[in-house]
Amino acid sequence: MVTLVFLAACGDDGGEVPEDAGTVPDAAPADLGHADAGPADAGPPDAGPPDGGPGDLGTDAAPPACEEGTTRCGDAGREVCLEGAFVAEPCGEAERCVPDSSGAATCRCDFGTPRCAGDVRQVCSADGIFEDASCSAGRVCRVIDEVPICVVCAPGERRCQGDAREVCDDAGNWNPDACAVDTVCRAIDGMAECTEPCTPGATRCAGPGALETCAPEGYWSATACAATAGCWEEGGAAACVEGCDPSDPPRWYPDGDSDGFGGGAGVATCLPPAGYISVGGDCNDGNGTINPGAQERCASRNVDDDCDGMFDLEPGADCRGQNWDDLYFVGRDLTGIDLRNPSPQTFENDFTGAILDGANLAGVTFIASDFSGTSFVGADLSGGQFTSVSMDDADFTDANLQGRLWQGVSAQRVTFDRADLTNGNLTGVTIVNGSGDGLILRSATLAGAVFQGGTWANVVADGASFNGSGFQMATLTDCSFEFTEVLGGFYLNDAVVNGCSLDGSHGYGIQLEDSILTDVTYREVDWENVYYERNGGSGLVWDGARMVDLRVAGASVTVTGTGARLQIVSGAAATLSGSLRGLVLQSGTELGGLTFDADLRASDLSAATAGTVAFAGSDLTGATLPGALGSVSWGTATCPNGSAAPCSGAQLVPAACADDALEPNDVALGAPAPGGSLVACGDADFFDLGAVSGSRLTVSFAFSAAGGGLRVHVLSADGQYVQGMTLGASGDLVVTNPPSGTYHLFVAGEGNPPMSYTVSTVVTP
Structure with a gap:
């Protein structure tokens, strides 16, 4: 059905129609018709089995749904076929999809319908196509209250x-x-x-990383700087500068003398001026030899060559060959200074509190100078002299002091950690309460040098020469004094000495008195006139030691040593414990008051002379005893009841008979030959003891309880009966004038149970 719309208008048809009236031209409307909505003119597809003919819906691929580029009107309006399928291609504002006579879809509008296309007003023609119906000059098309009309402007524009x-x-x-x-x-x-108005082309910073440029139209346009750049404004212009931090710009300095150091206060900017550099500190920008990188020259008096505010003497200064008489050192930091070859050659000055770490003082001689509190850490002080100087609290840690002569030096609390005094000469030197961990005195010459008090560790004095020198009231740990020569005395007096070695040293006038000696070794020493009195200690090693004119009075030490050769001239109240196998007592030895509580097997004691000596607990197997002794105590043994338990205490040396089954308190020391009915008794106690020709051997027994009895025999070394008795109570067995040698003491119980007893032996002239 076609519907006709008739529009009537008042007045002249040729007059101007108001632009806001919404009327259409006097023309009949176009018949737009309707799309055929009926079913498709085709039957249903062939549903039979596949036969390969047309319409076969078997496994063959389906044909495209549409022909490429064809159009149609669908639910979405105008549709176009793309790649075998229809897709929407909507019509414009106030248009709808209409099929033409060929079935193709077109977009058409309703006759007389107005719309705005930008500022231009359009009206739909009788052909269904929008045509321009421009507004009058000064007006534009706008939609107001859903009606497109020509107006001067749109509300709010x-x-x-x-x-x-x-x-x-x-x-x-x-x-x-x-x-x-x-x-x-x-x-x-x-x-x-x-x-804000601006001049086109002008620039400015809108923030640390934002640059603004004035556009040709006269407004500011912002541009972000790169992440590593900052906006810097200077001289009425701005720019993004790589690496610039506007909040903390670098400082640039003018370099007037082109020495690589700028002078003055400089300027802080991200855009350095011409001739400016980033390094400042030049205190004289008109002289290229003066700058922070220059070497301070002592010759340039009152000139600050390196611009550090100090003159002449300072760390690293080269002062070789200069006259220093009027220079000031007190408290100054002179690290690394070179003070060699001074003028005059012998130098006197006050260095109190100065820092001379790493300084080169090689060959310099200091006389009557004060080095109190001076630091010489790592300094080169080789050669030269310290004469009559004072140096309380000085520090020579890691210093090179090789070959330096020390004369008349007296100081307290000096530090010598790892200081090297190799080949040095210390004459008349006194160091009180000093310290040194790793002090090196190798091949040094010490005459009248005293290290009094203090703590010294890892001291090395191998090859040194001592003359009336040493350590007194000091503590020494892990030291080495393997010196080659002692001309007039080496001493360790009133000292605490741990883990030190004096191996291979030789000399005379050796003093080790009133000290505590622990783990000290004297292997192969060759000493004469040795004072070893009132010492205590343990772990001493005397292997192969030769000590002549040795005084051990009052000493009480535990020694390990084989083949020691000693000439003991004073042994009162002294005790030598431990092991001294193969000990040789040289001619002139006097054992008065000395006690051996040691392993003396295979020792030769025959050269010893008169005196009272005790061998309490000593093992004298194979030993050669003195031919003439004073009172000799061989020890005391306490033996319990029964043969199952060993004797205890300062035991005499147990012995064994040929067919003795050995009790627990027996030791197989080499059996004597049988001696008649007195040989072999498996329940007896046997002891070895010594006697001296012309003396008297007294064997004393003390019973621990009343009753019982003991059968006692003295046998010769070959097991022959010498003398015997039976004891029913405490008593003595005395052998008069026995030949010198070793004897066996046989003790058997007569009671039941056997008697518990204590036995002791003494040899008297």
């Missing part, structure tokens, strides 16, 4: 009129819309914006 801004009111008319003070209107991205 803004525009720039020169520097002023206008806004459109609800009636479509322009009205002023004032910008804020100091701003003007500019069209920015199609919008009328009030902005």
Whole structure:
């Protein structure tokens, strides 16, 4: 069905129609018809079995749903076939999809329908196509209350009129819309914006990383700097500068003398001026030899060559060959200074509290100078002299003191950690309460040198020569005094000595008195006139030691040594314990008051002379005893009841008979030959003891309880009966004038149970 719409208008048909009336031209409407909505003119597909003919729906691929580029009107409006399928291609505003006579879809509008296409007003023609119906000059098309009409402007729209801004009111008319003070209107991205005016091409910083440039239209446009750059503004212009931090710009200095160091206060900027550099500190920018990198020269008096505020003497200064008489050292930091070859050659000055760490003082002689509190850490002080100087609290840690002569030096609390005094000469030197861990005195010459008090560790004095020198009231740990020569005395007096070695040293006048000696070794020493009195200690090693004119009075030490050769001239109240196998007592030995509580097997004691000596607990197997002794005590043994338990205490040396089954308190020391009925008694106690020709051997027994009895026999070394008796109570067995040699003491019980007893033996002249 076709519907006809007739429109009537008043007045002259040729007159102007108002632009807001919404009328259409006097023309009949086009018959737009209707799309065929009936079913498709085709039967259903062949549903039979596949036969390969047309319409076969078997496994063959389905044909495309549409022909490429064809159009149709669908639910979404106009549709176009792309790649075998229809896709929507909508019509424009106020248009709808209409099929033409060929079935192709076209977009058509209803006759007389208006619309706005941008600023242009359009009206649908009788052909169903929108045609321009432009507004009059000064007007534009806008949709107001859903009606496209020609108006001066759209409500709310803004525009720039020169520097002023206008806004459109609800009636479509322009009205002023004032910008804020100091701003003007500019069209920015199609919008009328009030902005700060600028000169096109000008630049400025809007933040640490934001650059603004004035556009040709006269408004500021922002540009972000790179992440590693900052915006820097200087001289009326701005730029993004790589590596610049505007909050803390680098400082640049003018380098007037081109020595690589700038002078003055410099300027802080990200854009360095011409002739400026980044390194400052030049205190004289007109002299290229003066700058922070220059070497301080002692010859340039009162000139600060390296611009550090100090003159002449300072760390690293080269002062070789200079006259220092009027120079000031007290408390100054002179690290690394070179003070060699001074003028005059013998130098006297006050160095109190100075820092001379790493300084080169090789060959310099100091006389009557004061080094109190001076630091020489790592300094080179080889050669030269310290004569009559004072150096309390000085520090020579890691210093090179090789070959230096020390004369008349007296100091306290000096530190010598790892100081090297190799080949040095210390004459008349006194160091009180000093310290040194790793002090080296190798091959040094010490005459009258005293290290009094203090703590010394890892001291090395191998090859040194001592003359009336040593350590007194000091503590020494892990030291080595393997000196080659002692001319007039080496001493360790009133000292605490741990883990030190004096191996291979030789000399005379050796003093080790009133000290505690622990783990000290004297292997192969060759000493004469040795004072070893009132010492205590343990772990001493005397292997192969030769000590002549040895005084051990009052000493009490535990010794390990084989083949020691001693001439003991004073042994009162002394005790030598431990093991001294193969000990040789040389001619002139006097054993008066000495006690051996040691392993003396295979020792030769025959050269010893008169005196009272005790061999308490000593093992004299194979030993050669003295031919003439004073009172000799061989020890005391306490034996319990029964033969199952060994004797205890300061035991005499147990012996064994040929067919003795050996009790627990027996030791197989080499059996004597049988001696008649007195040989072999498996329940007896046997002891070895010594006697001296012309003396008297007294064997004393003390019973521990009343009753019982003991059968006692003295046998010769070959097991022959010498003398015997039976004891029913405490008593003595006395052998008069026995030949010198070793004897066996046989003790058997007569009671039941056997008697518990204590036996002791003494040899008297």
